[in-house]
Amino acid sequence: MESINLSRLLREGGSNESQGELHELVLLSERIPLEGPASWKVSLTRIDGEEDELWMSGEIAGKAAMECRRCLGPALVPVRAHFQHLLRYQADHPLEAVDVDGEEIFLFGHPDLDLTPFLSEAFALELPYTVLCREDCQGLCEECGANLNLTPDCCTRSKPQTKLGGLLDELGLG
Ligand SMILES: [Zn+2]
Ligand SMILES: [Zn+2]
Numbered sequence: 001m002e003s004i005n006l007s008r009l010l011r012e013g014g015s016n017e018s019q020g021e022l023h024e025l026v027l028l029s030e031r032i033p034l035e036g037p038a039s040w041k042v043s044l045t046r047i048d049g050e051e052d053e054l055w056m057s058g059e060i061a062g063k064a065a066m067e068c069r070r071c072l073g074p075a076l077v078p079v080r081a082h083f084q085h086l087l088r089y090q091a092d093h094p095l096e097a098v099d100v101d102g103e104e105i106f107l108f109g110h111p112d113l114d115l116t117p118f119l120s121e122a123f124a125l126e127l128p129y130t131v132l133c134r135e136d137c138q139g140l141c142e143e144c145g146a147n148l149n150l151t152p153d154c155c156t157r158s159k160p161q162t163k164l165g166g167l168l169d170e171l172g173l174g
Helices: 007-012 116-125 155-170
Strands: 003-005 015-022 025-027 030-032 034-046 053-067 074-089 096-100 103-108 112-114
Touching: 007 015, 007 034, 025 116, 030 116, 034 074, 034 116, 053 116, 074 116
Parallel strands: 074 103
Antiparallel strands: 003 112, 015 034, 025 030, 034 053, 053 074, 096 103
């Protein structure tokens, strides 16, 4: 959990910059697996004339550890995400996005604001739907299920050889 206290910003105005590293990202109680930490930076600025409103802008960068769609092995995906939100402090209100005249505003009810949901969401939105561990991934063997990147010589691959062997036999060359 990465929380920052916004009491002073809400009271006195100005802006607040913070940064750090996250080792775990969770979105809708689902963990987004990471390879190494994700680094993030967030700046919050109180909007002039709006005592309880803050403009948030931030970025997060890291490597997601996804599953290759062909071989089901690990596939690392570099992700860099930027986000901007309008926030409004409303005492005791749980964190929630509401629609105000067609504009999305995040209500928050405690001056200690947890940044993790914003960082996790931005990161998750940048994730591709499917990935390959490498462009020429050989996938899994249809017969035995072996990872063909690791064992290129398993059953399926030996078939052409068998055919060739048969042909050579027929020609009396085997
Ligand atoms: Zn693969
Ligand atoms: Zn096989």
